[in-house]
Amino acid sequence: MYKYSICFISFFFLFFFMLINFFMMIYFIMNNISLFLEWEIISFNSMNIVMSVLLDWMSLLFMMFVSLISSSVIYYSKSYMSSELNLNRFIILVLLFVFSMILLIISPNMISIFLGWDGLGLVSYCLIIFYQNMKSYNAGMLTALLNRIGDVMILMLISWMMNYGSWNYIFYMNFMSNDYSMKFVGLLVILAAMTKSAQIPFSSWLPAAMAAPTPVSALVHSSTLVTAGVYLLIRFNFMLIDLFFLKFFLLLSGLTMFMAGVCANYEYDLKKIIALSTLSQLGLMMSILMMGFGDLAFYHLLTHAMFKALLFMCAGLIIHMMNDNQDIRLMGGISLYIPLTSLCLNISNLSLCGIPFLAGFYSKDMILEMVSMSNLNLLIFFLYYISTGLTMFYTIRLLMYLMVNDFNLLSVYNLYEEDYIMLKSMFMLLFMSLVSGSFLSWMIFCYPYMIYLSFNLKMMVIYVSFMGLLMGYLISSMKIYSINKFLFSYNLSVFLTVMWFMPNLSTYGFNYQFLKFSEKLVKNIDMGWSEVFEGWGLYNILKNYSIIYYIYQINNFKIYLFSFVLWMMIFIFMIML
Numbered sequence: 316m317y318k319y320s321i322c323f324i325s326f327f328f329l330f331f332f333m334l335i336n337f338f339m340m341i342y343f344i345m346n347n348i349s350l351f352l353e354w355e356i357i358s359f360n361s362m363n364i365v366m367s368v369l370l371d372w373m374s375l376l377f378m379m380f381v382s383l384i385s386s387s388v389i390y391y392s393k394s395y396m397s398s399e400l401n402l403n404r405f406i407i408l409v410l411l412f413v414f415s416m417i418l419l420i421i422s423p424n425m426i427s428i429f430l431g432w433d434g435l436g437l438v439s440y441c442l443i444i445f446y447q448n449m450k451s452y453n454a455g456m457l458t459a460l461l462n463r464i465g466d467v468m469i470l471m472l473i474s475w476m477m478n479y480g481s482w483n484y485i486f487y488m489n490f491m492s493n494d495y496s497m498k499f500v501g502l503l504v505i506l507a508a509m510t511k512s513a514q515i516p517f518s519s520w521l522p523a524a525m526a527a528p529t530p531v532s533a534l535v536h537s538s539t540l541v542t543a544g545v546y547l548l549i550r551f552n553f554m555l556i557d558l559f560f561l562k563f564f565l566l567l568s569g570l571t572m573f574m575a576g577v578c579a580n581y582e583y584d585l586k587k588i589i590a591l592s593t594l595s596q597l598g599l600m601m602s603i604l605m606m607g608f609g610d611l612a613f614y615h616l617l618t619h620a621m622f623k624a625l626l627f628m629c630a631g632l633i634i635h636m637m638n639d640n641q642d643i644r645l646m647g648g649i650s651l652y653i654p655l656t657s658l659c660l661n662i663s664n665l666s667l668c669g670i671p672f673l674a675g676f677y678s679k680d681m682i683l684e685m686v687s688m689s690n691l692n693l694l695i696f697f698l699y700y701i702s703t704g705l706t707m708f709y710t711i712r713l714l715m716y717l718m719v720n721d722f723n724l725l726s727v728y729n730l731y732e733e734d735y736i737m738l739k740s741m742f743m744l745l746f747m748s749l750v751s752g753s754f755l756s757w758m759i760f761c762y763p764y765m766i767y768l769s770f771n772l773k774m775m776v777i778y779v780s781f782m783g784l785l786m787g788y789l790i791s792s793m794k795i796y797s798i799n800k801f802l803f804s805y806n807l808s809v810f811l812t813v814m815w816f817m818p819n820l821s822t823y824g825f826n827y828q829f830l831k832f833s834e835k836l837v838k839n840i841d842m843g844w845s846e847v848f849e850g851w852g853l854y855n856i857l858k859n860y861s862i863i864y865y866i867y868q869i870n871n872f873k874i875y876l877f878s879f880v881l882w883m884m885i886f887i888f889m890i891m892l
Contacts, residue, residue, distance in 0.1 A: 321406050322393040329386035329413070333379050340375035344758065351423065353483075367483055369423035373613065376758075377420050377546065380617050381538045383747070384624045385413045387740040391628055392530040394736035395635070405445065409534065412438045416539045420546065425473050425482040432469055432511070432543065436462040439540050443527045454523035460829075461520045461821060465510030465544070472503045488553045498559070504551045505564055508544030512597045514564075515571045519818040521594050525586045529631030532586060536593040537624035542616055545600045549616075552609030565605040569698035572598030574815055576705030580712060580790075581812040585630050585641045588713055592667060593623060595702060602699070603682050606689060614759055615678035621751050622666040622674055625744040629660040632737050633717070637724060643713065647720040653733050657718060659741045664710045666748050668780065669703070677752035679703070683776050684766045700779045707783030708790075715791035 342348070350370040357364045389409060396402050415434030422428040436459060443455040476482050490497070513521040521541065525532060535541060548555065555561060575594035582588050596619050604612045633649060633656065634641055650657040666673040669680060686699050813819065846852075 326390045329382045333382035336379035344372045367424040388530045391740040423485040442531045451526040454526040458520040465507040468503045468507035508548045511544035519821040522590045533624045533627035538620040549609045568602035572702040579709040618674040618678045622663040622748040625663040643716040645724045648722040650718045674752035687772045704779035704783035708787045711787030712791040
C-alpha cells in the first residue's frame with residue numbers, strides 16, 4: 316500500500332494546486348491584477364541576487380494546465396508503472412520535473428529562469444535513462460548535450476544583462492526593444508528557445524527522447540520541456556518585434572513544421588509518430604511567434620497540451636495491450652477490444668487535425684487565417700498550409716493502421732479489458748480536449764481579431780485538410796502500393812525517414828567530434844602536462860623533501876656531526892676567500 320501512497324498524495328496535491336491556480340487566474344483576469352514578489356538573497360557591488368515571482372493571468376493559466384496534466388499523468392502512472400520496483404523514485408523525478416517547470420513559469424528573473432531551465436534538462440536526462448539500456452543512455456546523452464547549447468545561451472544572456480544592475484528582464488523590455496546593442500539579447504533568447512523546443516538544426520533529440528516511459532513522454536511533449544522555449548519567447552515577445560533576423564528563424568520554424576509532417580508519414584513507431592506531430596506543432600508555435608503573434612502562440616500552446624497528453628496516454632495503453640510492441644503495422648482493429656481508449660485516441664487525433672469545434676480547431680484556424688492576412692512570401696504560405704495537410708495525412712494513416720486494418724500481431728492472443736485507473740485520468744483530459752479551445756478563446760483574447768479574407772482563402776484550411784484525408788486513406792488502406800514501396804523513391808524515402816540526416820549530423824558529426832576533441836584534451840592536458848607539473852610533479856617534490864626532513868628528524872648523531880662538519884668547512888672556505 317505504501318508503494319501507491321506517494322502517487323495518491325502527488326495526485327491530490329497537484330489537483331488541489333490546479334484548482335487554486337484556476338480561481339486565482341479568474342480573479343486576476345477580472346480585476347486586471349499582476350503580482351510581483353521579490354526576495355533579496357545577496358547583494359554585492361550594486362548587483363542584487365534576488366528570488367522573484369511574477370503572478371499574472373498568463374503564468375497562473377499555464378501553471379493550471381501544467382498541474383492538471385501532471386496530476387493526470389501521475390494518476391495514470393499508478394497503473395501504467397505498477398510493475399515497476401522503483402515507482403517512488405519515478406514519481407519523485409516527475410514531481411521534480413513539474414516543479415522545475417513551475418519555477419520557470421513564475422520567474423521574471425533570469426537567474427531563477429536558469430535554475431528552472433537547467434532543472435528541466437537535468438531531470439529529463441534522469442527520466443530518459445530510466446529504463447537502463449544502451450538506447451536510453453544514447454538518447455539521454457543526445458538530449459543533454461543539445462540542451463546544453465541552450466543553457467550556454469542563457470548563461471551568456473545573464474552575463475550580458477549585468478550591464479543593467481538587475482536580471483529582472485521584465486523591467487527592461489522597452490529599453491531592449493529600442494536599444495540596438497540589445498538585439499544580441501534577442502538572438503540569444505531565440506537560440507536558447509530553439510534548442511529547448513527542438514527546431515532545425517536541433518530537432519534530433521525530440522524523437523530520441525521517446526526512450527523515456529510513456530507517462531514521461533505525455534508530460535514532456537505536452538506542457539513541460541519542449542514548451543519551455545516557446546514560453547520564454549512569449550515572455551520576451553515585446554523585444555522580438557523589430558529584430559532583423561526574425562525572417563530567417565521564421566523559415567527554420569516553417570521547415571521544422573514541414574520536415575516533421577513528412578517524417579511522420581514514413582514512420583512506423585507509434586510513439587515516434589506522435590513525437591513528430593509534437594515537433595510539427597512546435598514549429599507552428601515558433602513560426603507564429605516569429606511573426607509577432609505571441610498571444611496566438613500561447614493559445615495554441617495550451618490547447619495543444621491537452622490533446623497531446625491524451626494522445627500519449629492512449630498510445631501507452633495500446634502499447635501495453637500489444638505486448639509492449641510499438642510497430643503500427645502489427646496493430647489493427649483495436650476499436651473492437653478497447654472502445655473507450657479508441658474513443659479518446661480518435662478525439663485527440665481529430666483535435667490535432669483541427670476538426671471544427673474541437674480544441675485544436677480554434678487555435679489552428681485562427682493562426683492560419685492570420686497567416687493568410689499577413690504580408691508573407693509564397694514559400695512561408697505554402698509551408699503553413701502543406702504542413703496542415705500533412706497533419707491530416709499522418710493522422711488518418713495512424714487511425715487506419717490502428718482502427719480499420721486487421722489485427723496482425725499474433726494468431727492467438729488474449730487482448731484484455733481496459734484499465735479503469737488509466738481511463739479515469741484520460742477522461743479528465745478528454746473533457747478538456749473538447750472544451751478548452753472555446754473556453755480559452757473567450758478568456759485569453761480581450762479584443763476580437765478582425766480577419767477579412769476571400770472565400771477561397773477562408774476555405775483553404777478545409778481544402779488542404781480534405782486533401783490530406785484523401786491521401787492518408789489511399790496510402791494506408793493498401794488499395795494501392797504504399798508510398799514506401801516505390802523503388803524509384805528509395806533514396807528519397809531514406810532521406811525523409813531519418814529527419815533529413817539530422818540525427819547523424821548531431822550524433823556522429825557535431826557531438827561525436829566534440830567528444831573526441833574533449834577526450835584528447837583530457838588525455839593531453841588533464842592526464843598529461845597538468846598531471847606531470849601539478850599532480851604528480853608536486854607529489855614527487857613533496858615526497859623528496861619529506862624524505863630529507865625525515866632523515867633529519869631521526870635524531871641521528873652522525874647526521875648532525877656530518878652536517879656540523881660540512882657547514883664548518885663551508886664557513887672556513889668562505890673566510891679564506
